[in-house]
Amino acid sequence: MTGKAMGSKLFSIDRADFGRFANWCLIWLFMANIGFMALWFVGAPLRPWEILYGGLAGLIAKYLPRILRYIIFIGVVTWSCLKFIGGLFNLTIESLLYSVQFFAEIDPSDSIEYILAGFFTFIILIFVWKLMKRDTNFKNPLLIIAAAGLTFALSQFDIYMGKDMRGHYFRSPDAGAEFASARMNSGFANAPDGKRHLLLIVVESLGQPADNDEIKRKLFGQLKNNPAIAARFELKQGIAPYYNSTTSGEIRELCGRWGDYYSLLNNKITLDKNCLPYQLTQKGYQTHALHSFNGRFFKRAIWYPKTGFQQVEFGDKLIKRGAEMCGGVFPGACDRDVPPMIGDILRKADKPTFLYWLSLNTHLPVPTGKNLRVENCEKSSAILKEKFPMICRQFAIFDQIEAGLVAQIIAKDFPATDILIVGDHMPPFFDKHNRTQFDPAHVPWLYLRWKNGQ
Numbered sequence: 001m002t003g004k005a006m007g008s009k010l011f012s013i014d015r016a017d018f019g020r021f022a023n024w025c026l027i028w029l030f031m032a033n034i035g036f037m038a039l040w041f042v043g044a045p046l047r048p049w050e051i052l053y054g055g056l057a058g059l060i061a062k063y064l065p066r067i068l069r070y071i072i073f074i075g076v077v078t079w080s081c082l083k084f085i086g087g088l089f090n091l092t093i094e095s096l097l098y099s100v101q102f103f104a105e106i107d108p109s110d111s112i113e114y115i116l117a118g119f120f121t122f123i124i125l126i127f128v129w130k131l132m133k134r135d136t137n138f139k140n141p142l143l144i145i146a147a148a149g150l151t152f153a154l155s156q157f158d159i160y161m162g163k164d165m166r167g168h169y170f171r172s173p174d175a176g177a178e179f180a181s182a183r184m185n186s187g188f189a190n191a192p193d194g195k196r197h198l199l200l201i202v203v204e205s206l207g208q209p210a211d212n213d214e215i216k217r218k219l220f221g222q223l224k225n226n227p228a229i230a231a232r233f234e235l236k237q238g239i240a241p242y243y244n245s246t247t248s249g250e251i252r253e254l255c256g257r258w259g260d261y262y263s264l265l266n267n268k269i270t271l272d273k274n275c276l277p278y279q280l281t282q283k284g285y286q287t288h289a290l291h292s293f294n295g296r297f298f299k300r301a302i303w304y305p306k307t308g309f310q311q312v313e314f315g316d317k318l319i320k321r322g323a324e325m326c327g328g329v330f331p332g333a334c335d336r337d338v339p340p341m342i343g344d345i346l347r348k349a350d351k352p353t354f355l356y357w358l359s360l361n362t363h364l365p366v367p368t369g370k371n372l373r374v375e376n377c378e379k380s381s382a383i384l385k386e387k388f389p390m391i392c393r394q395f396a397i398f399d400q401i402e403a404g405l406v407a408q409i410i411a412k413d414f415p416a417t418d419i420l421i422v423g424d425h426m427p428p429f430f431d432k433h434n435r436t437q438f439d440p441a442h443v444p445w446l447y448l449r450w451k452n453g454q
Helices: 003-011 015-031 048-061 066-088 093-105 112-131 141-161 182-186 213-218 227-232 246-255 276-281 297-306 315-321 335-348 382-387 389-409
Strands: 197-203 233-241 286-291 311-313 353-358 417-423 442-450
Touching: 015 048, 015 066, 015 112, 015 141, 048 066, 048 141, 066 112, 182 233, 182 417, 182 442, 197 246, 197 335, 197 389, 213 382, 213 389, 227 233, 227 389, 246 276, 246 353, 246 417, 276 286, 276 353, 286 335, 297 311, 311 315, 315 335, 335 353, 335 389, 382 389, 389 417
Parallel strands: 197 353, 197 417, 286 311, 286 353
Antiparallel strands: 233 442, 417 442
């Protein structure tokens, strides 16, 4: 056989081999990515590497038995889902994998979004199992090159479709990133003198508005526009950079550094002397932490005391104190019932007290029902109800929290207290419509400093 004939045979594509190539594309390019491709038009985290890795896995697996190909496909989809979730919630893959152990603590059945995502993933996996009866082991070099080229093209198209959302996902600090926080920028607790209490509130998913005038109007509205508060407190408002998820926001404000809580789980660490609660105990303050969810989640029951909190109360104790139960993906004590407890704790304190509260109920997605009292969120904002219903439900809960705080801090018997309220991270909406209403890099804060002579 001549060299020309051999080359012609090598690069000719017969119909059967092309059929195997088409089967491969259907499984490893289309079915492996269809759920994420559907989100191109509403906005979602970029995932070019997941597409490239998935295509490579498909090329390696194409000659394997059906069951092995299916196991590899499940692995590709699982990895893609984990990376997608990490992008939504600004979690590194290491943080997300560490967090898997806590998934039993949440209730995804309270979210129609999670139910639908799980249902469609299940349908895809069933359909792919049937498709894998087909032969995908194409051998023509031109088709192998074409498969690699299509995989690369799809990854680049994913970047193109998500170009407007760059910077909204996967926010982690670069090495040497300059540190800043609401506590640092506001001056909260800079010079504790023991003459007033200190109250720090970290609000779940409280984001800094971008160009949305209605959200700007609503943010801290009940606190900023109340004459009784203005008479008692000096108000200062600003923004602070954030990275990653809620626990990173807590470490940012409590311990004055970028990072997360993992180092605090080290058995060799009993107290982190760089954290504010510990530092305040050294100045004679009582330290007390409240969180509306359970203490097992993210092991807060272990690391809160290591930051210096002498007393810690989680959702179960808050409910025993009288809080109602509120549902959602993270069921726990109703945030609206916590401000009266804050007032009670500070009124009864016989020593200067640092009180910390991490809220819960505005964790996305915010469902209707579940005792959250968000069904008529148009009472909070008709504009948000019409254009951004999920944001509207969030602000209905923010309004409940603010109303409860206002009632406490303007009461005649409320003791002298400096108050700092700050978001942990922007609300992690997956869609562009809602997500772009918020600054992707900063969270808002409001500092209410007790006026001298009050």
